[in-house]
Amino acid sequence: MKKIRNPWKEPKNIGEYNCFACSPYNSSGLQLEFWENHDELITKWNPERSYEGWIGVLHGGIQATLLDEIGGWLVMVKLKTAGVTSNMQVSYLKPVKVSKGEVTVKGKLESVEGRIAKISASLYDGDGEECAKAELSYFVFPENIAKARYQYPGIDAFYD
Numbered sequence: 001m002k003k004i005r006n007p008w009k010e011p012k013n014i015g016e017y018n019c020f021a022c023s024p025y026n027s028s029g030l031q032l033e034f035w036e037n038h039d040e041l042i043t044k045w046n047p048e049r050s051y052e053g054w055i056g057v058l059h060g061g062i063q064a065t066l067l068d069e070i071g072g073w074l075v076m077v078k079l080k081t082a083g084v085t086s087n088m089q090v091s092y093l094k095p096v097k098v099s100k101g102e103v104t105v106k107g108k109l110e111s112v113e114g115r116i117a118k119i120s121a122s123l124y125d126g127d128g129e130e131c132a133k134a135e136l137s138y139f140v141f142p143e144n145i146a147k148a149r150y151q152y153p154g155i156d157a158f159y160d
């Protein structure tokens, strides 16, 4: 698995880079990191009880955030541009027990039709069981727009 570099992780971005899911500077956020494994993008995250909905169960909104974020980074790494989520459908298959520890989220590009990228993503609990999955549509911007408006730094910035 290849580690993906976070191109915005620079002290000069403190206070500016606040993504709830991926900013290392957002103390209220998930502070996700990413890896690439062939056609998949992967993140791992250790839930704490403060992210529960029902007792002991990871809140479904947090699960949706994890599934959405893997899509955002997949667009940046695999399609080499930036996009925004235009649609996502989540299926919650089994409760994610916080006590089972680190969850793993994997995303994969399914297709690109015009400006819409279709992405599938799955969330696995600490036992490796698939507990949620999503079908995502991302509206993908041309690279020049991504660079001009979305701070997209270009693909080389994601690799050491």
Ligand SMILES: CCCCCCCCCCCCCCCC(=O)SCCNC(=O)CCNC(=O)[C@H](O)C(C)(C)COP(=O)(O)OP(=O)(O)OC[C@H]1O[C@@H](n2cnc3c(N)ncnc32)[C@H](O)[C@@H]1OP(=O)(O)O
Residues within 6 Å of the ligand: 008, 013, 016, 017, 018, 019, 022, 068, 069, 071, 072, 073, 083, 084, 085, 086, 115, 139, 141, 142, 145, 151
């Ligand atoms: C300091 C460092 C910080 C770094 C910071 C990093 C953060 C790193 C996080 C990454 C990971 C995020 C992962 C979370 C993902 C979400 O959470 S995204 C947020 C949730 N989603 C949204 O907010 C989307 C809301 N929906 C929409 O904006 C619109 O419905 C959609 C999806 C853009 C589609 O709209 P549409 O009307 O079908 O499309 P349209 O208006 O034709 O085009 C949209 C825009 O693209 C432009 N465009 C499209 N195609 C072209 C083209 N070929 N040429 C030029 N312009 C074009 C259009 O001009 C238009 O621009 P504006 O008019 O808005 O200025």
